Amino acid sequence: MRTQVGIIGAGPAGLLLSHLLHLVGIESVILEARDRPYVEGRIRAGVLEQGTVDVLNDTGLGARMNTEGLLHHGTTLRFRGRNHHIDFVDLTGKAVMVYGQHEVVKDIIAQRLADGGKIVFEAADVAAHGIESDAPSITWRDKDGKDYTLDCDFIAGCDGFHGICRPAIPAALQQNYERVYPFGWLGILARSKPVQEELIYNLHDRGFALFSMRTPEITRLYLQCQPDEDIANWSDDRIWAELHHRLEGEDRLKLAEGPILQKSVTPMRSFVSTPMRHGRLFLAGDSAHIVPPTGAKGMNLAVADVRYLSRALDAYYKKNSSDLLGSYSDLCLRRIWKAQRFSWWMTSLLHKFDERNAFENEVQLSELDYVVSSRAAKTSLAENYVGLPFEDQ
Incomplete structure (x- = not known):
């Protein structure tokens, strides 16, 4: 089997990359370890930046999102038992869309199949070969035990944190950065009426809590807990x-x-792996970076990655230029580190840290007071939350 770009992973990054490449006439094949119902049913975050919404709309993927998604013009920071509204539109002229990641995945899968795209589900023992050569390939075994080889020009590693693509880059060439937080989120999906029309980020002396929603009838709620909390105890x-x-x-x-x-x-x-390119292998999405969900950046970063990568591949095939492929990793990482900073800041601002003393807890509350009372501080939060502009390529 032969294609131009072999894509490993049918999450948002791999699916959207395949769609973007199709729009500019570049062929691709997606290989996914799980079956289609599993992929379409994975519940993940659902806050889309303005730039992500624009990408989906501009590429013909936004119809159901615009009908069923919830447009949010701001958010609420809550502490000392009181709400403080951050008006995104007033501060930045932009908004965010609440639309589940699994719904985005469903939309792109349906579009790729309608366009004749090739998605191989239940691909086992996937392996990337020859990534340092001009003729890389991917091998896998189907559910019936038959072996296949996909020859391609490039490989896009969109297979998540636990995938096979990042380890394919020699360890001596990688630099990994990680911060493990001393807590987790206990999350629920409930059939209950939302308490208000926008998210509430809440700091309490017993820990963080988040009110969100998926539809006017379905709420998504989170509680700060121990990272190894046994859900059976709740x-x-x-x-x-x-x-x-x-x-x-x-x-x-x-x-x-x-x-x-x-x-x-x-x-x-928080996790970042550099570089995001080695030879003919390019990493995108969770295979290269993880952010805590406090800043709502995970899927949005994946969209930015493949937006940059699709444009770089388009320049390669149409102009015979490798310049954008060469700058792909650095371009992505500038945005990734800004998102990491914001996610770290939001996490530090809104969670209870057991190691903090009374002085540090009061400083934390004072910072929240400053954020909600200063237009400059609110604007900084809003600019990052709705999404920083894409860099020109």
Whole structure:
């Protein structure tokens, strides 16, 4: 089998890259270890930056998002039991869209298949070969045990943190940066009426809590917990009691309960691996970087990566220029580190750290006071939250 770009991983990065390449006449094949129902059912974050919304709309993927997504003009920081609104539109002229990552994945899969795109699900034992040569290839085995080889010009590693692509880069050439946080998020999806129309980021003396939503009938809620918390110890009643305790306060905000549809614990970490290119292999999305979800940057960074990569590949095939391919890693990493800084700052601002003393806790509250009372500080938060502009290539 032969194609121009072999893509490993059918998450948002791999799928969107394939779609963007199709729009400029570049062929690709996607290989995915899981089956289609699993890929379409993975519940992940759902806050889309303005730039991500623009990319989806500009490339014909935004119809269902614009119908079913929830446009948010701001967000709320809550501490000492009171809400403080950050108006994104007033501060930046931009907004964000709440639309689940799995819904974006469904939309792109449907479009790729409608366009005749090739997605191989349940590809086992995937391996990348010859990445330092001019003729790389990918091998895999299908669910019936038949072996295949895909010859290609380039390989895009979009297979996530635990994938095979990043380890394919020689360890001696890699530099990894990591911060593991001493807590996780216990998240639930519940059939209950949202308490308000925008997200609430809440600092409480018992830990962080986040109110979000997926639809006008489905809420997404999180509690700061231990990173190794056993979800079996958290009954539905215990979860709702803790959410009431942390989210409700002096202003009489009332949280509506409902059946819990899903619950899980997610550890929190920041991770960056450099470089994002070695030979004919290019990393994109979670295969190269992880951010804590506080800043809502994960999928948005993946979209930025493949936007840059698709343009670099287009320049290679149409102009015989490798300049943009050569600058791909540096260009992506400038944006990634800005997103890491913002995500680290939001995480530090809004979570309880057991090692902090009373002085440091008061400084944390003072910083929140400053953020919500200073237009300059609110603008800085808003600019980063709605998404920094893409760099020109």
